Ligand code: UDX
């Protein structure tokens with residue numbers, strides 16, 4: 001029997017877009033996305049599709065098409081669980097902030113709560129699909145909770161990691177490089193795998209759908225993110241060497257990227273990677289390796305994070321050093337706060353850490369990001385607990401308009417690679433700034449020689 005009703009627990013950056021695309025591509029399946037967060041669900045249901053809580057290019061059109069037809073957003077978690085034959089768990093798995101594994105292991109409390117809720121509600125056999133990034137062997141924990149409920153319902157647990165990148169989520173979902181599904185090797189397990197394969201086969205060719213066992217699937221997700229993050233730390237390590245020796249890291253990246261064994265993607269030197277996945281997944285990998293006593297493996301991967309932290313700190317130190325060793329009461333304008341372009345997500349954004357360093361040096365930070373509000377900027381800084389919240393309020397200036405944000409500034413730091421920054425009237429910006437006017441391009445997106453002709457002092461990463 002084909003699946004006709006899907007429920008997804010968690011209406012976040014993964015659950016929301018993924019379910020919207022499944023609903024669009026499978027009109028015969030009713031898809032209900034549930035979340036405990038009432039405000040978030042209300043925003044997903046907002047009549048104005050431009051007000052949905054997650055900004056992703058192309059997403060609002062898909063929501064507009066499917067919402068109310070076979071795509072629903074609700075806070076009634078139990079009803080949706082009860083009705084669905086297949087339940088995706090797409091809740092957040094942040095790094096633990098307490099107890100054993102603090103700062104490293106993934107916090108599975110939200111996952112466990114979901115499993116318990118499913119166990120409580122389910123009256124018929126169900127397929128449970130892990131969609132969040134999870135440490136390996138989570139499926140085992142979910143299974144043990146579900147199997148011990150005592151109400152005789154049988155569950156099949158599948159791992160179906162999501163590889164979408166934010167900012168290109170819709171394209172990644174519509175044209176995935178691959179779909180990975182892990183399940184039990186038993187007959188029931190294989191049937192469950194096939195049920196999920198059939199969902200994806202509505203728009204993904206079957207040669208791109210890989211099936212494997214649950215553990216391999218879970219570990220593949222961590223490995224993919226670790227490899228991607230490692231490439232960025234590798235090129236960032238070279239960027240520091242380039243700066244000292246007069247080479248240009250963009251040229252180096254171009255040269256090595258043409259080697260078909262290396263390939264050109266993910267070689268862009270930057271102020272450091274951010275986002276909810278890379279750091280969390282690597283820390284998790286490190287934790288798992290350590291827990292098996294694999295200290296060399298753990299240290300190897302931890303170095304990717306150490307390098308990334310160093311890159312962020314190096315960027316802020318360089319701003320202070322270049323501005324004559326003091327930024328006290330100087331206005332420094334941040335162009336961008338999101339962790340990458342085309343998203344309103346700021347989790348682990350390099351901007352947060354660079355701002356934190358500069359505020360500790362008494363700088364005033366003027367932030368302009370086309371998709372991030374002042375409220376979010378302050379919340380991100382408060383989360384670090386480096387100082388009292390009112391000090392952050394006094395240190396962060398926000399503007400609706402980038403030209404206002406730059407007026408009177410001693411320096412501009414580019415923290416996100418939004419396309420619009422390149423198209424600004426840089427002469428106008430220069431005229432409004434303190435002199436000498438500095439630009440620290442943390443994304444290597446601006447044309448340095450054009451800016452130097454205007455009169456800016458321009459510094460990029462790795463040259
Ligand atoms: C990542 C993975 O790409 C995705 O497969 C997984 O499902 C989730 O984690 P995401 O974090 O959304 O996706 O964005 P990604 O494009 O990978 O960028 C991560 C960070 O690395 C961003 O801060 C980005 O600016 C930075 N980056 C990326 C670089 O600094 N240089 C690069 O060359 C590429």
Ligand code: ADP
Nearest residue numbers: 010011012013014015035036037091092110113
């Ligand atoms: P991701 O990037 O992994 O999608 P988000 O934080 O954007 O992470 O989304 C996860 C969502 O899961 C949040 O909106 C949160 O409210 C929701 N959530 C967490 N636990 C539960 C639960 N037990 N039931 C329903 N929703 C939950």
